[in-house]
Amino acid sequence: MGSSTSHLSKELLTEYQELTFLTKQEILLAHKRFSDLLPQESRNVEDSLRVRVSTEQILTLPELKANPFRERICRVFSTAPERDSLSFEDFLDLFSVFSDAATPEIKSHYAFRIFDFDDDGTLNKEDLKQLVNCLTGEGQDTQLSTSEMKQLIENILEESDIDRDGTINLSEFQHVISRSPDFTSSFKIVL
Amino acid sequence: MARSSSFILPIPEGRESPSPDLSPYDESIVHDSFHQLIQEQSQRVEAEALELQEWPPRDKGGGSQSLRGPQEYCSATLQILANMPSRTIGRSRGAIISQYYNQTVRLRRKNSRPLLRDMSRSARPSIRQYDLELDLNPREEEEKRSLLVKELQGLTITQRNHMLRDMPLSLTEKRCLRQDSCIHRGRQRHHQGSQTQLYCCSRLKYHCIIAFRSLWYGLLSGLHALKPWRCHLKQISGQFGSSVLSYFLFLKTLVSFNILLLSLLLPFVVAVQVAFPPTSEFPVSSFTGLELFTGAGRFTHTVMYYGYYSNFTLNQPCSSHQNSDHCPPRAVHLPYNMPLAYLFTIGISFFITCITLVYSMSRSFGKSYQVGSTLGVHAITVFCSWDYRVTQRWASLQHDNIRTQLKELLAEGQLKQHPRSVCGRLRQMTVLLLVWLLSLGSALGCAIAVYSFSEFMHENHEVRTQMISEKLQEASLLALPLIVCIISLVVPYLYNVLASWEQHDSPVLEVYVAICRNLILKMVILGLLCYHWMGRKVRSLEDQCWETFVGQELYRFMMMDFIFTLVDTLFGELVWRLITERLKQDRKPEFDVARNVLELIYGQTLTWLGVLFSPLLPAIQLLKLLFLFYIKKISLMANCQAPRKPWRASHMTTIFITLLCFPSFLGAAIFLSYAIWHVRPSRTCGPFRTLNTIYEAGKVWIRHLEEASPSVTWFTWIHQYLVENTFFIFLVSAVLLAVIYFNIQVVKGQRKVICLLKEQISNEGEDKIFLINKLHSLYEKRATTS
Numbered sequence: 010m011g012s013s014t015s016h017l018s019k020e021l022l023t024e025y026q027e028l029t030f031l032t033k034q035e036i037l038l039a040h041k042r043f044s045d046l047l048p049q050e051s052r053n054v055e056d057s058l059r060v061r062v063s064t065e066q067i068l069t070l071p072e073l074k075a076n077p078f079r080e081r082i083c084r085v086f087s088t089a090p091e092r093d094s095l096s097f098e099d100f101l102d103l104f105s106v107f108s109d110a111a112t113p114e115i116k117s118h119y120a121f122r123i124f125d126f127d128d129d130g131t132l133n134k135e136d137l138k139q140l141v142n143c144l145t146g147e148g149q150d151t152q153l154s155t156s157e158m159k160q161l162i163e164n165i166l167e168e169s170d171i172d173r174d175g176t177i178n179l180s181e182f183q184h185v186i187s188r189s190p191d192f193t194s195s196f197k198i199v200l
Numbered sequence: 201m202a203r204s205s206s207f208i209l210p211i212p213e214g215r216e217s218p219s220p221d222l223s224p225y226d227e228s229i230v231h232d233s234f235h236q237l238i239q240e241q242s243q244r245v246e247a248e249a250l251e252l253q254e255w256p257p258r259d260k261g262g263g264s265q266s267l268r269g270p271q272e273y274c275s276a277t278l279q280i281l282a283n284m285p286s287r288t289i290g291r292s293r294g295a296i297i298s299q300y301y302n303q304t305v306r307l308r309r310k311n312s313r314p315l316l317r318d319m320s321r322s323a324r325p326s327i328r329q330y331d332l333e334l335d336l337n338p339r340e341e342e343e344k345r346s347l348l349v350k351e352l353q354g355l356t357i358t359q360r361n362h363m364l365r366d367m368p369l370s371l372t373e374k375r376c377l378r379q380d381s382c383i384h385r386g387r388q389r390h391h392q393g394s395q396t397q398l399y400c401c402s403r404l405k406y407h408c409i410i411a412f413r414s415l416w417y418g419l420l421s422g423l424h425a426l427k428p429w430r431c432h433l434k435q436i437s438g439q440f441g442s443s444v445l446s447y448f449l450f451l452k453t454l455v456s457f458n459i460l461l462l463s464l465l466l467p468f469v470v471a472v473q474v475a476f477p478p479t480s481e482f483p484v485s486s487f488t489g490l491e492l493f494t495g496a497g498r499f500t501h502t503v504m505y506y507g508y509y510s511n512f513t514l515n516q517p518c519s520s521h522q523n524s525d526h527c528p529p530r531a532v533h534l535p536y537n538m539p540l541a542y543l544f545t546i547g548i549s550f551f552i553t554c555i556t557l558v559y560s561m562s563r564s565f566g567k568s569y570q571v572g573s574t575l576g577v578h579a580i581t582v583f584c585s586w587d588y589r590v591t592q593r594w595a596s597l598q599h600d601n602i603r604t605q606l607k608e609l610l611a612e613g614q615l616k617q618h619p620r621s622v623c624g625r626l627r628q629m630t631v632l633l634l635v636w637l638l639s640l641g642s643a644l645g646c647a648i649a650v651y652s653f654s655e656f657m658h659e660n661h662e663v664r665t666q667m668i669s670e671k672l673q674e675a676s677l678l679a680l681p682l683i684v685c686i687i688s689l690v691v692p693y694l695y696n697v698l699a700s701w702e703q704h705d706s707p708v709l710e711v712y713v714a715i716c717r718n719l720i721l722k723m724v725i726l727g728l729l730c731y732h733w734m735g736r737k738v739r740s741l742e743d744q745c746w747e748t749f750v751g752q753e754l755y756r757f758m759m760m761d762f763i764f765t766l767v768d769t770l771f772g773e774l775v776w777r778l779i780t781e782r783l784k785q786d787r788k789p790e791f792d793v794a795r796n797v798l799e800l801i802y803g804q805t806l807t808w809l810g811v812l813f814s815p816l817l818p819a820i821q822l823l824k825l826l827f828l829f830y831i832k833k834i835s836l837m838a839n840c841q842a843p844r845k846p847w848r849a850s851h852m853t854t855i856f857i858t859l860l861c862f863p864s865f866l867g868a869a870i871f872l873s874y875a876i877w878h879v880r881p882s883r884t885c886g887p888f889r890t891l892n893t894i895y896e897a898g899k900v901w902i903r904h905l906e907e908a909s910p911s912v913t914w915f916t917w918i919h920q921y922l923v924e925n926t927f928f929i930f931l932v933s934a935v936l937l938a939v940i941y942f943n944i945q946v947v948k949g950q951r952k953v954i955c956l957l958k959e960q961i962s963n964e965g966e967d968k969i970f971l972i973n974k975l976h977s978l979y980e981k982r983a984t985t986s
Contacts, residue, residue: 027361028374032414075595076588088370098371105371107588109417118368120583122291130287137582144586145606146599153603157610161578164613168576171958172965178286185579192584199589 017054029105030115036101038200042070043100061094072198077143081123107198116196117186121179131176137162274983277976293369294341297348300367304351307359345377352381358406432833444836446852447793447800448829453560453857454804455825457553461811461818464549468541469815473503476514476536494674495755500748504755504816507748507885513537539887539897543876546812550869553808557861564854581605628703635698642694643721646687647728653683654732658740677752681760684725688802689764692718692795712855715794722802723863730809730871738879745885751813755820758806762824765799769831773839791840796832797856800825801864808868812875 017025017040025036044052046067051060064083073079084092086103095103105111106119126136138158145152153161169177169185177185186192273281281287288295352360360381364374429452436445480501491497501508514536585602657680695717699710733750741749776789807821876895881888888894902916922928 024375024378025371028364028371028378030365072589077586077599086370088372096372098375102371110413112366115366115368124583125291128291129282130289130291141582141606144582144599145603146596151599151603153606157607160610160613161582161606164578164609165582169579171961172968173962174965174969179289180286182583185576186583188576189580189584195584195587195589197589 025101029101030108030110031101031105035104035108035200039101039104040097042200043097046070058097061089061096062100063094067095067100072200078123081126085119085122104198104200107196109197109199113187113193114183116193117183118179120186120192120196121182131178132182133176134162134166137165273976274979276979277972280975281972293373294344296368297341297344300363301344301348301351304348304355304363307363308351308354349377349380352377356402358402429829432829436833436836444791444793446856447791447796448833449853450797450856451800451825451829454800454860455822457556457804458807458818458822458825460553460556461549461807462822464545464552465811465815465818468545469509470503472514472536472541473509473538476510478508478510488671490671490674493756493759494677495752495759496674496677500752504814505748505751506813506815506887507745509542509887510538511887511889537901540901542887543894543897546872549811550872554865554869557857557865561854561857561861564857578606578609581609631702635702638698639695639717640720642691643717643724646691646721647724650680650684650687650725651728651732654680654729658736678756678760681753681756684729684757685760685764687725688722688761689768691721711794715798715855715859718795718798719801719859719863722798723867726802726805726809726867734871734874734879741882743884744882746882747813747886751810751817754806754810754817755814758803758810758817758820758824761799761803761806762828765828766831769835773835777839789840791836793852801856801860804860805864805868808865809871812872
């Protein structure tokens with residue numbers, strides 16, 4: 010772990026380790042995977058920390074390919090103005106939130122952002138509808154019928170919308186998530 | 201609220217003014233829905249009247265007022281809506297910064313270390329309980345940020361790192377914050393003098409925690425990779441749903457219980473006896489295939505049964521009076537008291553099994569039943585059920601699984617909404633009563649049949665000894681297990697037929713009722729058999745080894761049970777599928793979860809009953825379970841279909857574990873206690889042959905201890921006054937009951953508080969809707985008048 014050109018410097022590694030939930034080995038592995046997505050000429054350390062990778066390339070990763078929320082994940086973690094590319098630090102952020110050591114509060118915060126398809130800060134009926142369609146599958150025949158969808162969304166709002174305004178905000182979402190013991194174990198992506 | 205004239209509001213003119221809370225991304229691009237609408241609205245200035253559509257009326261609460269959709273509000277209202285704290289906290293950087301500023305201040309005031317998990321939930325930034333330096337005016341983001349940096353500087357390094365790590369901001373932001381708070385750090389070094397010790401300790405603790413944590417996670421991920429049957433279970437749950445999966449998970453639990461038993465019995469009892477085999481006075485018979493079924497013959501005088509075990513101390517030094525003629529030189533002279541080891545190992549393994557069962561029961565109760573209102577199962581299924589680790593191959597199975605689950609949930613909700621009339625309920629009650637009477641009657645009838653058959657076999661055993669060959673005699677021992685297994689196979693089908701007459705409201709209840717009836721049948725038969733063994737067989741086999749006989753009986757029952765399960769699975773389901781294919785019906789057989797689970801519980805009860813008499817029985821049960829897993833899975837995949845009536849299996853695991861604990865384990869423990877405390881061991885074999893009861897071995901040992909060292913009298917005192925005296929047990933039970941009552945009252949109180957809080961929150965929500973609607977009407981009036 011010296012300061013050779015193909016590795017991250019020790020100080021940087023320590024800083025990343027203290028600010029994220031990843032271990033040093035995981036950070037190095039993430040750097041390697043990120044560099045593999047870059048074009049050949051920008052695979053050295055300085056460039057890899059500067060250059061951004063487009064969303065299409067990130068989506069070729071096998072860990073993300075099968076995920077129905079993959080576009081939302083990339084959009085949420087991207088800090089570019091058009092939100093269509095990830096830098097290395099965004100990439101680290103992604104895997105930090107999805108790692109084993111992340112707290113349930115962080116995970117539920119980002120889960121909320123991922124499920125908020127229109128980015129308005131709450132989950133309304135449209136968001137929930139899109140969410141359920143993502144979960145049930147791509148094809149026409151795998152989706153729920155209109156009446157089932159309507160019934161399901163009503164049930165969800167009845168159970169989670171405590172202030173009865175027709176939308177689920179972050180506090181209500183976190184309250185619902187806290188009652189499920191499975192959330193932290195399922196909201197994980199490992200490199 | 202009729203004083204609208206004094207309602208002064210800084211209404212923003214023009215299309216969009218930059219909101220004070222900058223989000224991580226440019227708001228005008230992100231909020232497409234609002235942005236577009238704001239543009240449209242501001243283009244149609246005065247001419248059009250807005251169409252006011254009613255939001256679909258909700259069932260409960262809300263009343264006449266409700267929040268309308270975004271297209272019905274004017275741009276200014278939309279602006280205000282978009283900036284409400286409950287919405288900004290989910291998306292805006294400024295809101296996150298101010299929230300963490302609050303937390304940091306609170307932390308500094310308390311002057312305590314942050315617990316890693318003890319951060320408060322997202323409080324609204326507008327609710328600031330502290331004093332006036334924390335203000336109510338909206339501030340620019342830069343100002344908020346600098347306040348946060350100042351607060352961060354007041355914390356120790358570990359606290360700062362934890363705080364930064366837990367913030368839901370991007371990594372770049374966090375690095376900037378950290379750099380800024382580090383710059384000023386140097387100036388504060390001279391304040392740190394008195395705190396250096398604390399600083400070192402916190403650093404050490406931090407390193408220890410990190411090291412432990414990485415070790416633990418490494419171990420967990422290693423274990424996760426090793427998890428047995430993970431792919432099989434995923435396949436099953438994807439195709440058949442969670443109800444069938446619960447059977448296989450229960451099988452896995454039983455495997456772990458048997459491994460627990462074996463891990464104690466093998467090293468302490470079996471291995472030692474194998475290392476020091478007793479001199480055998482019996483001729484070794486040849487191995488015929490029949491031993492595998494009857495457990496007798498070649499297997500009788502092996503380490504498998506109680507009769508083989510020695511009743512003296514093994515590996516004693518040569519100075520002892522016994523066996524002085526052959527005293528082979530041994531490397532290590534470590535005396536091992538066999539009877540004591542036998543008694544204590546069995547006692548301790550049962551105790552540990554009991555504790556594990558009660559613990560897993562309470563844990564699954566804790567997961568499935570919670571304080572407060574509905575569990576929110578729809579919301580939890582939708583938000584939490586997608587496993588993000590899934591790869592391409594299994595993704596479609598996950599989609600199927602989740603879809604099935606959602607449909608199941610919706611179907612159950614539908615069923616709750618159509619209750620019956622009084623007449624229908626009365627009719628249902630009478631049918632129910634009739635069916636219950638019939639099933640209990642048949643259980644009783646089967647019990648009597650088994651009892652009379654066992655008496656018949658017992659009477660004729662002595663008569664027939666001289667007349668037929670030994671082999672046939674051995675085979676006739678299999679008759680009783682055969683009858684019991686046939687009854688266990690046939691009667692549940694009868695119960696299924698009876699159950700089709702009654703129509704329950706929920707499929708879950710049907711399953712519970714079926715389980716109950718089958719359980720009563722099996723427990724009655726087992727109870728009868730135990731009575732038969734402890735009563736008749738002990739008395740008639742006085743001079744022989746009755747314990748070995750009981751061990752063999754249990755082995756035979758287990759073998760028969762396994763054979764019948766195989767037959768039922770392979771032929772029953774296969775034949776049914778062929779028949780339905782021939783008849784061109786589209787109904788494959790369904791997997792009957794209740795019946796199969798009870799078979800598993802029955803097998804485990806037999807193991808626990810027989811552990812005292814045959815220490816290797818858990819090993820046989822383990823092998824049986826491993827075979828069963830693969831056989832059941834193969835048959836399931838080939839022959840069965842997913843259950844037609846979709847129903848939830850969320851409480852099933854709790855029920856299964858409870859059934860395993862209460863009738864099954866408790867019954868076995870009672871039987872064992874009776875055998876240890878009251879029954880006289882046989883004189884000719886086994887580790888307790890010279891004693892009056894098995895329990896006496898412990899008493900004898902204590903007496904030896906007392907004689908050896910008089911300072912151990914407190915031990916006998918404990919034994920005399922606490923174990924044998926019943927007053928102590930009454931006292932402990934009374935204290936336990938008081939604690940339970942107290943906890944029940946606490947839970948009741950918590951439920952009431954939760955209801956009150958929920959009411960309060962929904963009242964606040966109504967207030968909010970009222971205010972927004974008022975705001976909207978105000979803007980409308982203003983738009984029409986100006």
